[in-house]
Amino acid sequence: MTASAAPLPRALSPEARTAVYYSTLFMGAALSNVYAGLWMAGKGLSPDEIGAVNAVPLAVMLVLNWLVGRLADRASDWRGVIVGGALLAALFPLGFFAADGFWGILLVWTLAGLPHMATVPVLDAAAMRMTARRGTAFGALRAWGTAGYLAVLLVAGWVMERLGPAGFAPLMVGLAAVRAVAALGLPRFRAPEGETEARGARHLREVMRPWFLLPLLGGAAVMATHLVLNAFQGLLWQAQGFGLGTISLLIALGAASEMLVFFAFGRIFGRFRARTLMLASAGLTALRWAMMAQAPGLPMAILLQASHGLTFAMGFLAAVQFIANWTSEEIAAEAQGFFVVLQQALSVATMSGFGLLMAHWGVGAHWGSAAVAGLGALAIWASWRLQGP
Structure with a gap:
């Protein structure tokens, strides 16, 4: 075939x-x-x-x-x-x-x-x-x-x-x-011949400016802090006395919240600008990690996991939309790959830093994640100041 x-x-x-x-x-x-x-x-x-x-x-x-x-x-x-x-x-x-x-x-x-x-x-x-x-x-x-x-x-x-x-x-x-x-069942993705869009940068260097890079750095920082959940959160919840069944349900709740926001994104958030949603995601992420640093009980843990769709899914989709707004089809995959490279680089640093903080502060290590997300929000806000939509 x-x-x-x-x-x-x-x-x-x-x-x-x-x-x-x-x-x-x-x-x-x-x-x-x-x-x-x-x-x-x-x-x-x-x-x-x-x-x-x-x-x-x-x-x-x-x-x-x-x-x-x-x-x-x-x-x-x-x-x-x-x-x-x-x-x-x-x-x-x-x-x-x-x-x-x-x-x-x-x-x-x-x-x-x-x-x-x-x-x-x-x-x-x-x-x-x-x-x-x-x-x-x-x-x-x-x-x-x-x-x-x-x-x-x-x-x-x-x-x-x-x-x-x-x-x-x-x-x-x-x-x-x-x-x-x-x-093997995937369709053709590019526009048919003669229908290719003309808008957006045709070379990545055309948008390699602070107003474009800062939101990507901010969004990558927010995404990187979420990887901590996969690596460490189960251990931290177990140390708080949560059973394995409860931990599994909390992880599933976060995934369900993410899926719900993905499905509803266009209908609920379609009217907002990409950087507005990225900034909201970063701010909510900083608040989420700050609250998790308090070692909250099960009711608050449920609420914080239910917010995963807003802190992760909303920020991810807004970042993808931001990249698409300013780049053409000719560099679509390269631009998205660049964003992923930023995420991976910051993920390595964030994961390493969280591990060191966790060894000394336990659940208080989430304050470090809150600080990283806060810096991400600051970077996105600075982009607004440099160039509007």
Whole structure:
């Protein structure tokens, strides 16, 4: 089957076919976020080695994301790069069956993760352009990614209890294969010949100015603070006396809130300017982390998790919209990849800093996250002062 062939019915709209792929996009991440550490520990890796295995792909992506974005923009359509990445991301996980020891697992984990991580910003940029041209909602498509993540999160525990740690590798391979099959059904994203939009910068250097960079830095700082939840929040809640079942429900509540905002973004927030929403997201994020630093009880924890849609999803969609407002299709993936590079760089710094603060202050480490989000809000506000909409 060629890359242009699609197993999904052509009667499905481009949005429906993209939504199907989005629904598979983060399934593997849901499984690995919960069980990869346990699988690696069962293979004999120490906590430091597990941390290194997770950090190396992020470090490589600091270079690769921007490069892949530039290559995707130069292709006849972004679809080819996305499909190619999905196929590679389905092939490399087969190495999990043979991987053993630190270096073997590091190699397979990196090779399996890079094609997927490199094409996510390309997909976001492509879907954003397609929906803008067709008058549909990008947020509603992106919501299906959270829906797939949440579905695996809820089912994985039941499956892994029955299969044990040995079930991790076949499940990862199976989920990657499902994603690759769904990728074959993706539509063409670029505007047809003669309908390409003319507005927006045609080269990234045209917008490399403080008024454009500051919101991206601010938005990346806000996104980076949310990664702390995946790495540390379960431990902090457990230290507060929350049971594992309660912690799982709190994590699921955050994902559900995120999905709701993604679905409703256009109807509720469509009238607001992108930087206004980015600033609101940053301010709410700083408040959220400041309240979490107080080690609140369960009722307040529920409320703070319910705000995840406003602090994360609203800020993410507003940032994607801001980039699309000022750039043309010719650099769509490159510009989105640049934003992701900023997120990854700040994520490494934020995660490292939070770990150090947590060792000394425990839950008070959230004050550091609140400060980072506050600086992000200041950067976005400064952009308004430099250049209005």
